[in-house]
Amino acid sequence: MKNLKQVHENAKPKLKDVCLVCRKCDGKSCISGVPGMGGCGGRAGFRRNIEALSRVMLNLRTIHGVSTPDSSYELFGVRLTMPIMGAPMCETAYNFLGQVDDYEFIHSQVVGAEAAGTIAFTGDSPDPALYTMGLKAIREKAFGKGIPIIKPREPREIIRRIKLAEENGVIAVGIDIDAAAFDNLKRAGQPVGPLTVLQLKQITGSTNLPVILKGIMTADQAVLAAECNAAGIVVSNHGGRALEHTPGTAEVLPEIVSAVKGALKIFIDGGFRSGEDVLKALALGAEAALIGRPVAIAAIGGETEGVCMLYNQLNDELVKAMLLTGCSNLASIDSGIIRESTW
């Protein structure tokens, strides 16, 4: 595989009728929604993620002594090459019309991330085999370096799946709490729904693994996540796939950061397409960013190699942007390197 352009060309026929594999994945021309690669409804939440990031600008600062910025990042005792990770994605039959093999897709996400020195989150779906495929790939191909995300099922079932994750030696687990109204699970007779503080406390108390809540979009919910003893949150609107008309994630990040910074880890996803985008999130107070659709396209068009290539490109861009804003390492990144335009 020569480059990411070729990876995109390879992905196009496999994603025919689902995704146009645009040069920039921005939700403007999607040919599918959910199921598919797009967002729900008119894709307002998907597009707003991109717009919110475009409103944050980077301050060019080159009078300093930083020459080789260090973008490495430590997560739950594991040193990663970058603060960039794979967002959980699965269900190829449901989302990609069966043109892509499930195990190959999950395997490429996990192994491609590992090859680039980072990690992937893996997903959950009505078919129990997909959750266990993620666990198997993390255990066998990434030495446990991965984070399975479980749907907001009945607490007993979540705890059962957390036990499976523990047996597979993962570094943390999570729940995509924003999937509380997903029809495909309901249709399969697998109840999902909102979880109460009491239920979440029971879940976090059932394991020694750090538990991450994915799908936080307001400061009050972030405070509740901390109260539930979550180790981290992902500020996320599920890529605009759960609820139409949500704000962009970069837009709500500052108020969430001021409510819970220091109480738990803050990750973010939604519309991150470059290393510069990641730097913006770090300047706004997130620890790391997760990448969704671009990783899916790289996995489909270039398998492990394509995914690894994408992460390396994102990290190269991040390091270059750190140099041009005067940041020597992640700890030195703060809001001084950004300028926000008013909406």
Ligand SMILES: Cc1cc2nc3c(=O)[nH]c(=O)nc-3n(C[C@H](O)[C@H](O)[C@H](O)COP(=O)(O)O)c2cc1C
């Ligand atoms: C095809 C597809 C499948 C997804 N499956 C899951 C999933 O199983 N669990 C989950 O928490 N999020 C899932 N997501 C949401 C992503 O984890 C992530 O929140 C979102 O895609 C980030 O936005 P981005 O794609 O613009 O980077 C999925 C997204 C897509 C596009």
